[in-house]
Amino acid sequence: MSARGPGTGAAVVLAGPPPPVALANHSCDPNAEVVFACDAGGARATLRALRPIAPGEEVVHSYIRRGGNSHMTTARRIQLRGHRRRGRRSSGRSTASTAAAGAVRPPPR
Numbered sequence: 001m002s003a004r005g006p007g008t009g010a011a012v013v014l015a016g017p018p019p020p021v022a023l024a025n026h027s028c029d030p031n032a033e034v035v036f037a038c039d040a041g042g043a044r045a046t047l048r049a050l051r052p053i054a055p056g057e058e059v060v061h062s063y064i065r066r067g068g069n070s071h072m073t074t075a076r077r078i079q080l081r082g083h084r085r086r087g088r089r090s091s092g093r094s095t096a097s098t099a100a101a102g103a104v105r106p107p108p109r
């Protein structure tokens with residue numbers, strides 16, 4: 001995959017039927033997004049750059065819907081960081097068991 005265009009957010013970096021788009025991995029800090037279109041030409045999934053992508057940089061998109069729950073991704077990252085810190089200090093309780101014990105709360109709305 002290669003990035004083209006000025007990286008203004010409008011550049012199409014990869015287009016085609018689903019298989020090429022399906023090769024893109026997930027990132028919580030995506031540099032591209034998938035745009036779906038369906039018209040007389042048929043159905044298309046396109047990867048569009050969200051920012052400049054350097055040659056050789058992996059093109060990644062978020063498997064989680066942007067906007068609607070991206071704030072939850074950030075909140076979840078902060079939560080996990082806190083759990084890791086507490087996990088190191090805790091007396092024998094692993095991060096996973098801390099989470100299983102109900103210590104993970106949903107992010108505030």
Ligand SMILES: C[S@@+](CC[C@H](N)C(=O)[O-])C[C@H]1O[C@@H](n2cnc3c(N)ncnc32)[C@H](O)[C@@H]1O
Binds near residue numbers: 022025
């Ligand atoms: C749509 S495919 C992406 C392309 C896949 N990596 C491949 O080589 O065919 C989704 C799968 O890729 C892997 N994947 C996606 N994002 C990843 C990431 N950030 N780190 C590791 N594996 C990832 C997971 O196995 C996931 O089920």
